[in-house]
Amino acid sequence: GIQVEQSPPDLILQEGANSTLRCNFSDSVNNLQWFHQNPWGQLINLFYIPSGTKQNGRLSATTVATERYSLLYISSSQTTDSGVYFCAVARPTGGFKTIFGAGTRLFVKA
Amino acid sequence: DTEVTQTPKHLVMGMTNKKSLKCEQHMGHRAMYWYKQKAKKPPELMFVYSYEKLSINESVPSRFSPECPNSSLLNLHLHALQPEDSALYLCASSQAGRNTGELFFGEGSRLTVL
Numbered sequence: 001g002i003q004v005e006q007s008p009p010d011l012i013l014q015e016g017a018n019s020t021l022r023c024n025f026s027d028s029v030n031n032l033q034w035f036h037q038n039p040w041g042q043l044i045n046l047f048y049i050p051s052g053t054k055q056n057g058r059l060s061a062t063t064v065a066t067e068r069y070s071l072l073y074i075s076s077s078q079t080t081d082s083g084v085y086f087c088a089v090a091r092p093t094g095g096f097k098t099i100f101g102a103g104t105r106l107f108v109k110a
Numbered sequence: 111d112t113e114v115t116q117t118p119k120h121l122v123m124g125m126t127n128k129k130s131l132k133c134e135q136h137m138g139h140r141a142m143y144w145y146k147q148k149a150k151k152p153p154e155l156m157f158v159y160s161y162e163k164l165s166i167n168e169s170v171p172s173r174f175s176p177e178c179p180n181s182s183l184l185n186l187h188l189h190a191l192q193p194e195d196s197a198l199y200l201c202a203s204s205q206a207g208r209n210t211g212e213l214f215f216g217e218g219s220r221l222t223v224l
Contacts, residue, residue: 033213041198043153043215086152088213096141096166096204098213100152 002027004101006087011106013077021072021104023087031090031098032063034072038083046072046085077108113137116201116216124224125191131219133184133201140206142184143213144176147198159184160206191223 003026013019023032034046047054047061049070054061058077063070074081084103090096114135123129133142141160145153158166159178173195175187184201198218205211 031211035215041147041200041218041220043200045212045214048212096143096158096160096206097155098143099155103152 002029002089002091002099004087004089004099006085006101006104008104009102011104013106013108015077015079015108015110017077017108018073018075019077019106021074021085021087021106023070023072023089023101025068025070025087025089027068027091029065029068029089030092032070033088033098034061034070035086035088036081036083037086037103043086074106077106079108079110082106082108114201114203114214114216116199116219118219119217120220120222122222122224123188123191125193127191128187128189130188131186131199131201131221133186133216134182135184135201135203135214135216136182137203137214139203139211139214140181141204141211142178143202143204144184144186145200145202145215147200147218149197153200157186188221191221193223196221196223 005024007022035043049063051065058075060073086103087101090098144156147153156170157176162178177185200218201216202213
């Protein structure tokens with residue numbers, strides 16, 4: 001099956017710093033999402049981005065499907081950005097099977 | 111506010127109990143999912159229903175029994191669980207076109223098996 005690798009696994013930032021999270025995948029995909037899981041466990045949709053670039057406030061994401069990676073940018077980080085960031089992908093022939101990467105655990109210090 | 115609602119938020123059960131987790135969505139989606147998430151791990155797919163029919167079962171033990179009574183509801187019936195089944199159970203929904211659409215998750219049901 002498709003492999004999804006996220007880096008770095010852990011990240012500690014000072015409030016106000018910028019960061020880039022990476023997601024590599026091993027096969028072509030037709031669906032790529034970035035999620036933020038808050039400390040209470042809820043998965044919050046950040047971006048649905050099979051290709052191209054999107055921005056939402058301090059967050060932006062870029063997926064280069066031909067090179068099989070996606071990047072999530074967090075600018076001017078805040079303590080509320082802490083949590084786990086997951087990349088999840090689905091293959092064109094994968095039916096409804098969406099596979100998650102292992103996640104990047106982010107802690108933003110005040 | 112999430113448009114996928116899960117109940118209960120927390121559940122504690124013994125190994126001989128029978129309980130159910132419930133999920134409801136009002137987004138008009140025709141694909142619904144159950145994921146299981148252990149601590150410090152990513153969510154793992156358990157079941158997928160497409161147009162109220164089971165389309166994916168990821169070799170889940172029979173002590174977990176899914177049910178999709180209509181296009182808005184998804185249940186997960188639990189019976190004779192083991193302590194290692196303690197986890198966060200997440201429900202999700204998406205459009206059910208040719209390919210997987212954007213997934214939307216509920217807040218999860220945190221299950222503890224004693």
